[in-house]
Amino acid sequence: MPHSLDPAVFYPSDLSALAYAYGQPVATARLKTDPADFVVEEQLAYSLSGEGEHLWVWVEKIGQNTDWVAKQLAKWAGIAPKNVGVAGKKDRQAVTYQWMSLHLPGQADPAVETLAIPGVRILKTQRHHRKLQTGGLSGNRFTLTLRKMTGDKTALEGRLQRIREQGVPNYFGEQRFGNGFQNLPKATQLFQGQLKAPKRHQKSLYISAARSWIFNEILSRRIEQDCWNRALPGDVFQLQGSQKWFADDGDPALAERVDAMDLHPTGALTGRGVLPTQGEAFQLEQTVMARHPIWQAGLEKLGLKQERRALRVWPKALTWQWPDAETLAVSFDLPAGSYATMVVRELAQLETESER
Incomplete structure (x- = not known):
């Protein structure tokens, strides 16, 4: 991933700069050919x-x-x-x-x-x-149908098995950043006082976009360093199935619990105050945040408190079937706030309308 995403110079227009957990897929597919190809069912807590x-x-x-x-x-x-x-x-x-x-x-x-x-x-x-x-909500149940699949079936099922066992990066999806990722430059304009009386809802979207992209960069950096799914010294952890998090206290059992998917390393949803991470984890997050001084200063000025988000998400009840040789149907549960498209991202590159 290029590390030149200074918001004063460059804004992403998609997620292509972000690292893949299992390597960039060679398979291609179409999603949402029909509304029935993307079925979502809410789950109440x-x-x-x-x-x-x-x-x-x-x-x-x-x-x-x-x-x-x-x-x-x-x-x-x-x-x-x-x-x-x-x-x-x-x-x-x-x-x-x-x-x-x-x-x-x-x-x-x-x-x-x-x-x-x-x-x-x-x-x-x-x-x-x-x-x-x-x-x-406690989460959502997804049933997705990928059509016009290309690629080796055995390799695809190997990826699905790894996802079932190890999860996927818990990136914020494209919809978090608005059409054409325009919420990111809007965030800069907001923090620099260049937007005239934005509506409250719009302001919230711009703030969330900036905060979410910093998180995505932190996660991508950890994937590149092969530590997105293992404990780093000074990490902050989140319990599987919970929003509760706590700091590394030096207990060697924590690394084992991460390997067992009982705990997940977290990344910063940055704001005012001191990062709860320490050591290597702190240095990595601080390095990414320092490359976005306008966003970081704006988030602090607004008084947003430091929060955490799990670096990985573990799709539960993951199953798949092949209705025909070119169609893959995948079903799984995700907790609220995680994106089904991030599961698909690790499986196949989706064709755009212009490529069809």
Whole structure:
């Protein structure tokens, strides 16, 4: 990976500069030829109570934008858009199943059969005493269909087996950075005071993009140094299946727990304050952050606290099958905040529209 990504000089337009865990794939494929090739199903971390002021609706949407669907549901229910809860945005070019909550205190449930939104169905409803919050998921179940696959089948299945055992880099996906990665130069403009009164939502997107790209660079650097999936002295670790993290205390058992996938090394989601890493891990992160002084200073000025993100993600319940010689169907679970396209990235290079 070239180390000249000074935001004052160069901005990435894709993820091609980031290192691959298992080497750049030689196989090629097409994804999202049809919305049914990308199926996502949300997984809640808790059960619904069956009573309360909020009507939760289990929505199937095909080829529609999450924000637009939420606004249409608000109109249908006769409430303000702010009273619709959504855990996260889902791909438009996909078949997605997700919960949305409607705040209807003292009101009867609207008749589901009266809903008329193209590409949208409500499959079930249930009352709950709380609004659905952003990020309020344990994860997502993905079923992806890769078409026009090229490459050696044995080699592809070897990669799948390694992913099943060792996981993939937990990069932030392309959608984090906006169309054409324009959120990155926008972040620089924001931090330099060159944007005139950006909307709150836009401002949040630009901040997240800068922070996420620094993380991606840290992770890429660790892949290059063959330490993305093993413990470095001074690392900070995250428990598998948890957001809790803690610093290296010198216990030699920590390295064994990383090898056993019980713990994951983490990378910086940088902000104000001192990095919790030490030693080699600290030096690596500090080196990357020092190459983005505008972003780093801007994030600190905004008061964002130092946070951590696991460097790897372990797809659970990973299975695959070959419906035909050129089609690979893959299913797996990912925790909330991880990207299915990062699993695909380690399998095959996706053809763009212009290459088809």
